[in-house]
Amino acid sequence: MPQSQRDTIFLEQARVLEHQSYDGDQYILRVEAPKCAARAAPGSFAHLQCSPERPLRRPLSIMRTSPTEGWVDFLYKAVGEGTKLLSEREIGETISVLGPIGKNFEFHTDRPRPLLIGGGVGIPPMVFCAEHLKRDPHWSPFVIMGSEVPFPFKTRPSQIMVPGMPDAVIAAMPLLEDWGIPSRLTSLQGYPGCHEGYVTDLARLWLDSLSEEQRAEVEILSCGPHPMLEAVANLAAEYNLPCQVSLEEFMACAVGGCAGCVVEVATEQGPAMKRVCVDGPVFDAKTVF
Amino acid sequence: MQLQSPLVLLSGCVGFGEEYTRIEGFSNRDVGAVCLKGTTGQARPGNAPHRVCETPMGMINAIGLQNPGVDKVVDEILPTLDFNETRFIANVSGSTIEEYIQVTRKFDDSDIDAIEINISCPNVKEGGVAFGNDPEMSARVVEACRAVTDKPLITKLSPNQTDIAANARGCIEAGTDGFAVINTLMGMAVDIHSRTPIIGNNQGGLSGPAIKPVALLKVHQVYQVARDHDIPIIGQGGIMTAEDALEFIIAGATTVGIGTALFYDPLVCPKINEGILAYLKQHDLESVEQITGTLVLNENPTLCKGKI
Numbered sequence: 001m002p003q004s005q006r007d008t009i010f011l012e013q014a015r016v017l018e019h020q021s022y023d024g025d026q027y028i029l030r031v032e033a034p035k036c037a038a039r040a041a042p043g044s045f046a047h048l049q050c051s052p053e054r055p056l057r058r059p060l061s062i063m064r065t066s067p068t069e070g071w072v073d074f075l076y077k078a079v080g081e082g083t084k085l086l087s088e089r090e091i092g093e094t095i096s097v098l099g100p101i102g103k104n105f106e107f108h109t110d111r112p113r114p115l116l117i118g119g120g121v122g123i124p125p126m127v128f129c130a131e132h133l134k135r136d137p138h139w140s141p142f143v144i145m146g147s148e149v150p151f152p153f154k155t156r157p158s159q160i161m162v163p164g165m166p167d168a169v170i171a172a173m174p175l176l177e178d179w180g181i182p183s184r185l186t187s188l189q190g191y192p193g194c195h196e197g198y199v200t201d202l203a204r205l206w207l208d209s210l211s212e213e214q215r216a217e218v219e220i221l222s223c224g225p226h227p228m229l230e231a232v233a234n235l236a237a238e239y240n241l242p243c244q245v246s247l248e249e250f251m252a253c254a255v256g257g258c259a260g261c262v263v264e265v266a267t268e269q270g271p272a273m274k275r276v277c278v279d280g281p282v283f284d285a286k287t288v289f
Numbered sequence: 290m291q292l293q294s295p296l297v298l299l300s301g302c303v304g305f306g307e308e309y310t311r312i313e314g315f316s317n318r319d320v321g322a323v324c325l326k327g328t329t330g331q332a333r334p335g336n337a338p339h340r341v342c343e344t345p346m347g348m349i350n351a352i353g354l355q356n357p358g359v360d361k362v363v364d365e366i367l368p369t370l371d372f373n374e375t376r377f378i379a380n381v382s383g384s385t386i387e388e389y390i391q392v393t394r395k396f397d398d399s400d401i402d403a404i405e406i407n408i409s410c411p412n413v414k415e416g417g418v419a420f421g422n423d424p425e426m427s428a429r430v431v432e433a434c435r436a437v438t439d440k441p442l443i444t445k446l447s448p449n450q451t452d453i454a455a456n457a458r459g460c461i462e463a464g465t466d467g468f469a470v471i472n473t474l475m476g477m478a479v480d481i482h483s484r485t486p487i488i489g490n491n492q493g494g495l496s497g498p499a500i501k502p503v504a505l506l507k508v509h510q511v512y513q514v515a516r517d518h519d520i521p522i523i524g525q526g527g528i529m530t531a532e533d534a535l536e537f538i539i540a541g542a543t544t545v546g547i548g549t550a551l552f553y554d555p556l557v558c559p560k561i562n563e564g565i566l567a568y569l570k571q572h573d574l575e576s577v578e579q580i581t582g583t584l585v586l587n588e589n590p591t592l593c594k595g596k597i
């Protein structure tokens with residue numbers, strides 16, 4: 001490891017500023033972690049100590065940051081002991097936050113139409129990507145989100161037209177809507193305004209509505225459950241589009257020391273076990289599916 | 290071998306020595322030595338995921354000795370390490386005695402400060418703990434490595450055996466210069482919904498505070514054999530605080546290993562150093578060597594005085 005990577009991750013005792021619960025055991029946590037906020041980029045995650053009772057940290061992807069106000073937002077679902085304990089942490093308490101960590105999503109200027117696809121707790125990095133891209137009019141992103149529990153925000157009918165979308169598929173994420181970024185939602189649960197089906201259904205409709213020249217400007221960025229990512233990777237391959245996916249795996253150190261979080265990745269030298277924490281979490285979809 | 294701190298970062302926790310320096314405030318200068326990731330003759334891909342999971346007061350891992358092979362470690366990784374910052378110790382593993390010899394020989398011809406013989410890895414099918422739990426095989430591995438290096442040799446002992454002291458005695462006769470006590474304890478965690486082991490390798494090595502009392506007793510037992518030969522022990526197993534470290538030193542360790550504690554608090558080492566220094570000052574001592582093995586056992590521990 002080159003020494004240039006020294007001092008790029010920060011350990012902060014982060015005060016809980018907000019901690020909001022949503023249906024489906026989902027939570028949005030805002031902590032005061034100015035160093036992490038200043039250095040995080042779309043795709044970054046942080047390693048949080050949920051509770052002294054369960055001191056091994058849990059990796060959570062970052063949804064939003066404010067470098068000026070020094071806060072970091074996480075969206076997570078309480079699924080196990082650690083995240084359940086995390087969900088009990090109250091405003092004013094401190095949480096040990098190690099971050100930002102990981103290789104980020106890359107935005108390529110010759111692909112100004114990023115298609116951002118987030119599923120479940122894979123939604124946060126897509127929001128981070130969208131907020132990053134909204135600053136520059138060069139980018140025209142479109143965001144598709146899927147969830148099988150109620151979305152952790154109040155959906156709103158979109159005011160932004162999206163080519164290829166069925167008339168009834170109108171629900172959007174208000175935050176993205178306010179940023180002027182089009183979004184559409186999918187679920188198998190029949191939520192109002194959402195497409196009843198898979199994220200790849202909407203992606204396909206959108207891609208088919210584009211001209212060939214426009215399609216050549218698309219790159220897919222995605223995060224979500226493994227089967228969804230595999231479907232997204234297959235779609236990207238079918239349309240011959242570049243695709244980056246963010247993966248997750250159980251972690252211990254999260255800084256590349258323990259090799260506990262590996263996935264099999266295709267390399268020029270053949271298959272190799274790469275660490276999700278520092279070699280990822282973002283990988284070229286072609287190399288992992 | 291003189292160390293600048295009694296703390297040693299344990300093999301398998303800190304990659305090949307540089308990874309933790311990603312964290313602001315972390316420095317290899319805070320520790321006496323860094324044990325590099327277990328290294329074998331050829332590159333090994335390691336075990337299938339999941340490789341780690343948390344358990345009460347600890348964690349289970351089954352990495353499976355993923356490493357790029359000794360040639361790459363010596364030729365490409367060692368030259369990137371800053372040997373002014375700390376001492377670096379290689380961790381040698383293998384499936385056969387010949388492989389232990391091959392890897393040790395390669396490290397012998399390098400800048401590495403010392404060599405740890407890993408005969409206690411619980412997560413590989415051949416070698417590792419299969420050697421470490423058999424006293425005769427342990428001694429044969431140590432003897433074979435001893436024959437090809439003059440660098441300090443540290444033997445990492447397994448707690449998963451009946452008589453660790455007898456094994457230690459054999460390793461001393463075979464030429465070890467020091468011991469690391471202990472490696473992880475074999476363990477398992479089960480997902481009750483899928484009814485499968487959580488760890489891809491089905492079983493793994495348990496570490497963390499959960500194993501500290503076991504490790505302490507093993508250090509005490511090995512010390513009974515090692516002290517007569519002036520053989521130092523790196524005491525390790527669940528050390529989180531200066532108090533934990535001091536317990537190990539009193540039980541017989543000269544230095545102490547830090548592993549899982551780093552995952553909880555990556556900046557724990559300076560805190561442990563400070564705590565040890567404060568203890569020395571409080572007790573008017575100059576170095577930890579003065580308290581190594583100063584444990585005073587209770588007399589007649591099984592007998593109570595008086596009548597029922």
